[in-house]
Amino acid sequence: MSDLELGYVVVEVDDPGSLGPFFTDIIGLVPGEPTADGAPTWSDDDAAQRLVVEKGSRNDVVALGFEAGDAAAFEATRARLAGAGFAPASGDQARCDSRRVAQLATVAAPWGSSVEVVLGLERRPVLSTNPLMPDPLMPGGFLTGDQGFGHAVIATTAFDESVRLATEGLGMVRSDWLEMELAPGIDLEVHFFHCNARHHTLALARAPFEMPQALHHIMFETNERDDVGRAFDRAFAAGLPLPNGLGLHDNDRMFSFYVASPAGFQVEVGNGARQISEPWSDDRRYDRISAWGHQPVTPPS
Numbered sequence: 001m002s003d004l005e006l007g008y009v010v011v012e013v014d015d016p017g018s019l020g021p022f023f024t025d026i027i028g029l030v031p032g033e034p035t036a037d038g039a040p041t042w043s044d045d046d047a048a049q050r051l052v053v054e055k056g057s058r059n060d061v062v063a064l065g066f067e068a069g070d071a072a073a074f075e076a077t078r079a080r081l082a083g084a085g086f087a088p089a090s091g092d093q094a095r096c097d098s099r100r101v102a103q104l105a106t107v108a109a110p111w112g113s114s115v116e117v118v119l120g121l122e123r124r125p126v127l128s129t130n131p132l133m134p135d136p137l138m139p140g141g142f143l144t145g146d147q148g149f150g151h152a153v154i155a156t157t158a159f160d161e162s163v164r165l166a167t168e169g170l171g172m173v174r175s176d177w178l179e180m181e182l183a184p185g186i187d188l189e190v191h192f193f194h195c196n197a198r199h200h201t202l203a204l205a206r207a208p209f210e211m212p213q214a215l216h217h218i219m220f221e222t223n224e225r226d227d228v229g230r231a232f233d234r235a236f237a238a239g240l241p242l243p244n245g246l247g248l249h250d251n252d253r254m255f256s257f258y259v260a261s262p263a264g265f266q267v268e269v270g271n272g273a274r275q276i277s278e279p280w281s282d283d284r285r286y287d288r289i290s291a292w293g294h295q296p297v298t299p300p301s
């Protein structure tokens, strides 16, 4: 298993400011300093930034940043990517500055945006000296540490090559996979990959046709179950679309809900997922997304 964790996600939308109330007041993330280019940022822990929202017309993810645990892991990942045919390019100083990292290598991902492998993502002062922390909307804090900030789920027609980038390129290991018939003739296939104790850091869905957005959702995991419920209440009270209400995933046993962001991609807030133990021997097929719940929620009119 590689020594990587999900360091940050960069998305590009027409109006970055429109996402501010959503991430701050609904999800409970803490705003960080804007990048040198003026892109607003948010974090769910002491990392300087976990989410960067750049201005542009893509309305989708532009980069997933995977942080290496140390210099040896960074170099090993660069070499593994090159060996798998995904030759990484070194990020220049301006790119490193905007990502707030010491080193960066980037490859074009088959799903149409970038994967960045980075070393030395900047950390902010410890929580007790930071007036922004603890976060009043998320009093229990988020589960991060050496598991990165959460997970990202990508839908792509270039599924097989994307799986190859995750496994042969990044050295991730499949945790399990989901294969089910959503409706007659419409199949869903999602593969879940880990690179640390988090059940999945990246999941890839086989898209039957080009999707308007490759990024299906990003997930933030809370330390306290009640914080999921309170985030659900905030999303519900705001009248935001809730494609999946509270429920429990069958494979990672995550208790969670999904809310659509103003940019379209979804955010999952969850708690209590099971962890990867080594050696991992539970790579098996699941045929249902959820053990219970996760139905769409219609707010009262």
Ligand SMILES: [Fe+2]
Pocket (backbone or CB within 6 Å): 151, 153, 217, 219, 268
């Ligand atoms: Fe998820």
